[in-house]
Amino acid sequence: MKENDRTTEAFGTEWTAVGVTGEDIPQIAELERVCFSDPWSEAILRESLDNPLYRFVAVKEGARVLGYAGMFLTIPEAQIANVAVDPQMRRRGIARSLVRGLVREAAEAGATVAFLEVREHNAGAISLYEQEGFVRVGMRKNYYDNPVENGYVYVREIG
Numbered sequence: 741m742k743e744n745d746r747t748t749e750a751f752g753t754e755w756t757a758v759g760v761t762g763e764d765i766p767q768i769a770e771l772e773r774v775c776f777s778d779p780w781s782e783a784i785l786r787e788s789l790d791n792p793l794y795r796f797v798a799v800k801e802g803a804r805v806l807g808y809a810g811m812f813l814t815i816p817e818a819q820i821a822n823v824a825v826d827p828q829m830r831r832r833g834i835a836r837s838l839v840r841g842l843v844r845e846a847a848e849a850g851a852t853v854a855f856l857e858v859r860e861h862n863a864g865a866i867s868l869y870e871q872e873g874f875v876r877v878g879m880r881k882n883y884y885d886n887p888v889e890n891g892y893v894y895v896r897e898i899g
């Protein structure tokens with residue numbers, strides 16, 4: 741089997757998206773730095789953790805954070821803001837579990853629709869979101885910086 745052919749089934753692992761505490765924030769900040777050209781700072785992440793409108797989920801192995809995701813929850817809408825997985829741990833179904841965890845939490849909170857934006861050339865993330873039922877509904881021109889790139893808008897009904 742090629743390295744990039746691994747699937748969740750091949751690993752025999754089922755990931756569970758769990759809640760995040762203040763102790764996880766330094767690792768999440770490190771994930772942000774490794775995964776994004778415009779990372780959220782530790783201060784912003786801590787503010788978000790204290791913000792009742794922001795929800796985090798993480799996949800952890802013991803105390804180690806393998807991936808995390810977050811969303812703004814302004815019922816009836818959920819706006820997925822971040823999904824990031826440790827580069828050493830990709831293609832094992834972690835992001836899929838994170839997205840499902842967010843959608844489940846949003847539904848439980850009463851959201852009926854979830855939105856997200858994704859870079860036009862982020863083929864891996866686009867494939868993940870489309871598999872999870874998100875449908876492309878628009879494009880925001882030059883939405884991103886570092887580098888400047890269009891953003892696709894995706895939406896999914898939930899609940």
Ligand SMILES: CC(C)(COP(=O)(O)OP(=O)(O)OC[C@H]1O[C@@H](n2cnc3c(N)ncnc32)[C@H](O)[C@@H]1OP(=O)(O)O)[C@@H](O)C(=O)NCCC(=O)NCCS
Nearest residue numbers: 747775823824825830831832833834835836864865867868
């Ligand atoms: C995009 C990202 C979150 C995916 O995380 P992941 O844990 O590797 O994703 P999963 O293993 O759950 O992938 C689920 C499916 O999505 C698709 N997918 C994920 N990454 C892919 C890639 N690089 N290329 C092609 N398809 C990909 C695949 O269909 C995959 O299923 P498969 O492995 O059985 O073929 C991760 O690559 C990452 O952190 N990237 C940097 C940050 C980022 O771009 N975040 C998203 C925008 S906010």
